[in-house]
Amino acid sequence: xxxxxxxxxxxxxxxxxxxxxxxxxxxxxxxxxxxxxxxxxxxxxxxxxxxxxxxxxxxxxxxxxxxxxxxxxxxxxxxxxxxxxxxxxxxxxxxxxxxxxxxxxxxxxxxxxxxxxxxxxxxxxxxxxxxxxxxxxxxxxxxxxxxxxxxxxxxxxxxxxxxxxxxxxxxxxxxxxxxxxxxxxxxxxxxxxxxxxxxxxxxxxxxxxxxxxxxxxxxxxxxxxxxxxxxxxxxxxxxxxxxxxxxxxxxxxxxxxxxxxxxxxxxxxxxxxxxxxxxxxxxxxxxxxxxxxxxxxxxxxxxxxxxx
Numbered sequence: 001x002x003x004x005x006x007x008x009x010x011x012x013x014x015x016x017x018x019x020x021x022x023x024x025x026x027x028x029x030x031x032x033x034x035x036x037x038x039x040x041x042x043x044x045x046x047x048x049x050x051x052x053x054x055x056x057x058x059x060x061x062x063x064x065x066x067x068x069x070x071x072x073x074x075x076x077x078x079x080x081x082x083x084x085x086x087x088x089x090x091x092x093x094x095x096x097x098x099x100x101x102x103x104x105x106x107x108x109x110x111x112x113x114x115x116x117x118x119x120x121x122x123x124x125x126x127x128x129x130x131x132x133x134x135x136x137x138x139x140x141x142x143x144x145x146x147x148x149x150x151x152x153x154x155x156x157x158x159x160x161x162x163x164x165x166x167x168x169x170x171x172x173x174x175x176x177x178x179x180x181x182x183x184x185x186x187x188x189x190x191x192x193x194x195x196x197x198x199x200x201x202x203x204x205x206x207x208x209x210x211x212x213x214x215x216x217x218x219x220x221x222x223x224x225x226x227x228x229x230x231x232x233x234x235x236x237x238x239x240x241x242x243x244x245x246x247x248x249x250x251x252x253x254x255x256x257x258x259x260x261x262x263x264x265x266x267x268x269x270x271x272x273x274x275x276x277x278x279x280x281x282x283x284x285x286x287x288x289x290x291x292x293x294x295x296x297x298x299x300x301x302x303x304x305x306x307x308x
Contacts, residue, residue, distance in 0.1 A: 002082045004161055004195030005238035007061050010088050011145055014056040017090055017115055018065055018107070022052045025106040033102035033121060036081070036154060037129035047130045048078060048105070059143035059164070060194025062155045063088070066133065066148060075133040079152045080119065086126025091116040103128055129154065140166035161195035162232050173224055176216055183219060183227070184212035184291060196231060199267045200238065202292045204231040206266035211298045212291040218303035237263065266292040 002010075026048045028034065028041040037044050052068040057077075064077040080088060089098075093114045097104060103119040119128055133150035136142050142151035143164070160167045172193055179186055186192055187201045196204070205212055207230040210223065219227075241263060265275050270283035274294040283290045 002061060002086070003197035003200055003238075004058075004060060004163070004235055005200075007058055007063055007082060007195075008144065008239060010082075011056045011058040011063055013090065014063075014065075014088065014117075015145060017109065017112060018053045018117070019055040020052070020111075021107040021109040021115065022050065023048050023105055024108050025049065027104040028102075029097075029104065030102040030124070032124050033119060033127055034129065036079070036127040038131075044128075044130055047076065051076075051078075053078075053107075054148075055146045057143045057145035057148065059151065059155055060158050060161050060190055061197070062143075062152075062158060064131075064152050064155065066146065066150070067130075075150060076130050077133055077152050079129050079131045079154055081127050083121065083123065083125030083127065085122040087118075087120040089118045089120060091118050131155075138166060158190050159192055159194045161235075162193060162228060163195075163235055169225075169228065172228070173221060176219070176224055177221070179216045181216055182212065183210055183214045183216055184286065186216050187231070188287075195235070198289050198291075199264075200231070200234050202267040203234045203265060206293060206298065207234060209297050211300045212286065212293055214300050215303075218301070266294070268292065 026045045028044060031041050034041055034044055054066040054068055057064050057066065062079065062081055064079040066075065066077045069075045093106060093116045097118060098120050100120050100122050101118045102121050102124070105117040107115040107117060109115055131152040131154050134153050134156055136149045136151050139149050141147045141149055175192055176186055184201050184205065187196045204227060208227040210227055266281055269281040270292055271280050273279065274281055274297060277294065277296045279294055279296045281292055282295050283292050
């Protein structure tokens with residue numbers, strides 16, 4: 001599933017193409033991709049045709065394109081969630097559409113001229129919708145891309161990600177300590193911290209030497225801070241390398257894959273030696289997926305004193 005680095009790579013690629021562009025036509029080829037849109041396909045098409053886009057914004061794994069406000073109408077955005085296999089691809093208007101294209105947009109850009117944006121989704125777990133924008137509770141920019149303090153209603157419950165300048169580290173640590181769960185489940189909880197999925201959770205936990213099943217209320221504040229620092233390092237490194245590339249579905253707007261899979265230390269490395277102690281990495285079943293860890297470096301630790 002695309003995580004923060006993959007979605008940010010897509011957002012970054014879309015930004016120059018959609019900023020100031022006008023949607024001239026919308027084709028809904030599969031209405032299942034509108035499952036989060038409040039209305040029929042005709043409403044989706046009508047609300048977007050002729051709309052001028054302000055740019056591309058991301059929070060966690062959500063991506064949205066704010067629409068220039070119409071007088072006396074609430075501000076809207078085109079919201080995209082990539083699900084398990086969704087792609088948002090820039091195409092030449094004359095290019096043949098991929099077989100799994102679900103929605104197609106024709107755009108006119110004041111500098112780049114005619115463009116096309118294709119929403120391709122193999123498993124149809126992703127979606128697009130037109131959604132109203134709401135003010136952010138803290139008054140800060142809603143996400144990466146634009147300084148707009150407004151967020152789609154469908155994304156409002158999603159927490160900020162660790163790379164967001166407005167991410168509240170103290171609040172995160174307090175909420176983490178108050179949870180009665182295990183650490184990997186907490187990292188995957190998008191209402192606590194967004195943008196982290198299975199891949200980068202495993203990588204960060206390995207880097208911080210924390211077992212995925214460590215209870216959150218036994219994690220010291222020092223260790224929680226260390227883990228958060230490793231999460232940021234892993235996410236930034238993945239961004240630098242363009243995301244993962246082991247799945248052909250994880251591509252940028254031009255269809256190119258990233259290279260972070262070459263740097264993975266835990267995820268998908270079962271049977272290979274740990275980069276620290278050389279003991280084989282283990283994969284265990286976790287929440288209908290897998291957790292990858294070193295059984296020597298990442299042991300479940302007994303709780304320390306409250307001052308630890």
